[in-house]
Amino acid sequence: MSDLSSATPSRGRTIIVWILTIITAAVFAMAGFSKISGAEQMVTAFTAFGFPTWFMTLVGIAEVVGAIALLLPPIASLAGLGLMGVAGGAFITHMASGDSIGMAIPSIVVLVLAAIVTWLRGKNFARTLVNIFGT
Numbered sequence: 001m002s003d004l005s006s007a008t009p010s011r012g013r014t015i016i017v018w019i020l021t022i023i024t025a026a027v028f029a030m031a032g033f034s035k036i037s038g039a040e041q042m043v044t045a046f047t048a049f050g051f052p053t054w055f056m057t058l059v060g061i062a063e064v065v066g067a068i069a070l071l072l073p074p075i076a077s078l079a080g081l082g083l084m085g086v087a088g089g090a091f092i093t094h095m096a097s098g099d100s101i102g103m104a105i106p107s108i109v110v111l112v113l114a115a116i117v118t119w120l121r122g123k124n125f126a127r128t129l130v131n132i133f134g135t
Contacts, residue, residue, distance in 0.1 A: 017120045021070055024113040028083055029067035031110075035060025049097050062086055070117060080118030087111035 035042045035056045046056040063086060069079030090107035 017117075020113065020120065021076065021117050024080075024083075024110070024117050025067040025070040027110055027113065028063045028070070028086075032060040032063030032067060036064065049093050059086060059089075073121065076121040077118045080114050080121060083114040084111055084118060087114055 035046075038053070038056075042056055042060075043053065046053065062082065066079045066083040066086065070076050070083065072079070087107050087110045091104050091111060094104035094107060095101075
């Protein structure tokens with residue numbers, strides 16, 4: 001019988017956390033690569049928002065780096081916070097440009113995914129900080 005107050009997560013919880021982490025990382029990586037590669041849809045969107053193409057590339061790099069970092073347990077929650085910022089910025093951009101809420105739904109979905117992964121990975125991040133800086 002397992003102790004619910006145990007500091008060691010159950011195997012089932014660990015599997016769920018990894019599945020959500022991989023899904024979230026994959027979504028951000030795909031979005032990032034579409035920006036880095038200059039996909040026509042991304043160029044059109046960033047131009048319509050009034051952003052230069054270099055900014056699109058920068059956001060794409062941030063998404064890909066964040067996706068990779070999300071897969072590294074010691075820094076996963078920090079990466080999640082960064083990706084939440086990227087998704088939050090996307091949501092604000094959609095709303096400020098007059099897009100419908102329907103156009104902003106993908107940014108809301110990835111923001112929620114990043115928030116869940118950040119929360120689930122938070123204990124690893126706290127442990128890492130304690131190990132680095134002491135108590």
